[in-house]
Amino acid sequence: MSKTEIRKVGVTLLLLTAYGLLLTAYGILLTVSDAHAMHISEGILPFNWAALWSLLAVPFVAYGLYRLRKLSAVDLSFKPLVGLMAAVVFIISCMPIPVPTAGSCSHPCGTAISGILVGPAISILVAAVALLIQALFLAHGGLSTWGANIISMGVMGSFAGFLTFKALRSMKINLAVSGFVAGLLADWATYFTTSIELASGIKGDSAFMPLFWKILIAFIPTQLPLGILEGAMTAGMIVLLYKKRPDLLIRMKVLKAEEAV
Amino acid sequence: MKFKVRSSEFACPPHKGFGRRGVRSFLIFILLLPAFCILPPVTPAGEKWSGVDESVIEKVATEHGREAREPFINTDQGDLLLFVFLLAGAVGGFVGGYYWRALVGKRGEETQIQKKNA
Numbered sequence: 001m002s003k004t005e006i007r008k009v010g011v012t013l014l015l016l017t018a019y020g021l022l023l024t025a026y027g028i029l030l031t032v033s034d035a036h037a038m039h040i041s042e043g044i045l046p047f048n049w050a051a052l053w054s055l056l057a058v059p060f061v062a063y064g065l066y067r068l069r070k071l072s073a074v075d076l077s078f079k080p081l082v083g084l085m086a087a088v089v090f091i092i093s094c095m096p097i098p099v100p101t102a103g104s105c106s107h108p109c110g111t112a113i114s115g116i117l118v119g120p121a122i123s124i125l126v127a128a129v130a131l132l133i134q135a136l137f138l139a140h141g142g143l144s145t146w147g148a149n150i151i152s153m154g155v156m157g158s159f160a161g162f163l164t165f166k167a168l169r170s171m172k173i174n175l176a177v178s179g180f181v182a183g184l185l186a187d188w189a190t191y192f193t194t195s196i197e198l199a200s201g202i203k204g205d206s207a208f209m210p211l212f213w214k215i216l217i218a219f220i221p222t223q224l225p226l227g228i229l230e231g232a233m234t235a236g237m238i239v240l241l242y243k244k245r246p247d248l249l250i251r252m253k254v255l256k257a258e259e260a261v
Numbered sequence: 262m263k264f265k266v267r268s269s270e271f272a273c274p275p276h277k278g279f280g281r282r283g284v285r286s287f288l289i290f291i292l293l294l295p296a297f298c299i300l301p302p303v304t305p306a307g308e309k310w311s312g313v314d315e316s317v318i319e320k321v322a323t324e325h326g327r328e329a330r331e332p333f334i335n336t337d338q339g340d341l342l343l344f345v346f347l348l349a350g351a352v353g354g355f356v357g358g359y360y361w362r363a364l365v366g367k368r369g370e371e372t373q374i375q376k377k378n379a
Contacts, residue, residue, distance in 0.1 A: 041314055043330025044322045080363040087357030091350065098310050106313045137345055139337040142330070198318060202325040211321075218317040244365040 039093075039131065039149040040198060042142025049201040054147025057128070060155050064125030071122070077248065082122060085114040088237075089123075090130040093153065094140050097229065102221035108230035109153050112161025112186030113237050116179070117252055120158040127154030148201075152193035161186035161234070165254075175242060175255070176235040183234025187227040191219045 045053070072078045092110035099106065114123035128150045134140035141149050161182040168178035199212035242249055246260035308315065319329050336345045 039314070040318060041329035042332050044318065044327050046327070077364065080360040084357055084360035084364060087353045087360065091353040091357065094346070094349065096312055103309055104313055104316045105310050133349070135332070136334055137336060138349060139332045139335060139342060143333055194318075198321065202322050202327045204325055206325070211325075215317065215321055218321070219313060222313050222317075241365075248364065 039134070039141035039153065040145040040194065042135070042144055044142070045145050045148055045197070045201040047144075049197070050144045050148060052147075053145075053151050053197060057147040057150040057155070060121070060124045061128050061150065064121045064123075064128070067119065067121040068125060075251070077251075078118075081248065081252070082118055082126065085110075085118050085123070086126045086129060089114050089126050090133065092233075093127070093130055094134050094138055097226060099222045099225050101225055104222050106222040106226050108183075108226055108233060109157045109187055109190050110230075110233075111153055111157030111190070112165075112183040112230065112234045113179075115158035115160075115162035115186065116165045116182060116234070116238065116254060117241070117249075119252075120155075120162045123158035123162070124150065124154040127158065148194075148197045152197060153190050156193040157186045157190040160189035176239050179235035179238040180231040182231075184227045184231035186234075187230040188223060191223045192216065195219065 068082065072082070089110040092108050095107050096105035097107060098104075109127075111123055111127050114126050118126070128146075131141055131146060131149050131153065135143050135146055135149075164185045165178050165182035168181055169175075173181075195212055195215040198215050199208055203211050238249075238254070242255070242260075246255065249255040250257050250260055314329075322329070336342050
């Protein structure tokens with residue numbers, strides 16, 4: 001057996017071990033508690049606020065559909081990339097990850113990587129579809145809060161990831177570092193927006209700012225480490241695609257042709 | 262429909278293996294994973310390992326008079342939730358893997374999608 005083959009077998013075994021560990025942890029988590037929905041649940045927001053967030057989400061989703069039709073008509077490899085991103089966002093955003101420093105679970109969003117690779121408009125569409133399936137079948141989020149969750153995870157997550165990545169790349173920052181910071185900020189932007197949505201929806205007669213800070217601070221023990229994890233995942237995926245398909249990154253305008261050499 | 266760009270025109274040579282750095286990073290991840298899980302929680306929640314929806318969103322909402330409603334299709338009953346999560350993971354994993362292969366599959370082992378695109 002050659003060195004390359006031994007390495008391949010080793011890596012496969014390691015991947016299987018990691019997958020087994022994650023599945024075990026996942027199974028344990030599902031059996032010890034009733035539900036692990038982490039978006040804003042059904043009925044939490046009053047009707048008027050839920051309607052407002054839904055109305056705000058409509059143009060973003062419509063523009064995402066328009067961009068998908070336009071881009072996939074001229075580039076065949078775009079559809080597999082969108083399919084891959086849809087699967088990534090769906091799995092990542094419904095996967096409860098235990099955070100030992102907080103004693104609770106939460107999930108990354110995956111919208112940073114999709115925002116960077118397929119653009120924020122299509123990333124919003126992908127997030128909307130993932131959130132709808134989760135709300136319908138996984139008791140994860142809600143139909144009335146679908147719009148609010150699209151705005152926080154889809155719109156804010158995608159734009160924060162995309163814009164951060166573009167800004168850092170324009171400053172000639174390394175691909176992995178740019179991906180990491182984009183993932184980190186996309187995650188934090190999502191929960192920052194969730195805090196705004198929740199505080200504005202449930203405040204009643206009380207002041208907005210103290211409630212907003214209370215919710216945001218309560219998110220910190222869980223989302224601080226999870227943001228770092230999301231950053232690492234985003235950087236890892238970009239670097240992996242750079243190694244496997246740099247041409248794809250060039251075409252998606254993630255990289256310039258001269259940078260891929 | 263006429264396509265202006267074909268993915269095969271841009272296909273680059275397949276990457277050989279993960280490389281030493283990749284394997285080293287992965288090993289570090291594997292070594293750190295159990296240690297990370299063993300660490301005791303600094304701020305224990307009401308119910309251990311509850312989601313932030315319960316420990317933050319629903320808790321604060323209840324304090325302000327808003328309760329979460331039962332979902333329209335309630336799969337949170339017994340092992341049903343375990344089943345739908347497993348199903349969602351399996352389907353999502355399959356779709357992700359399928360498209361990953363379509364994107365980075367080796368030239369000599371063309372996938373169905375690449376054949377269809379050709």
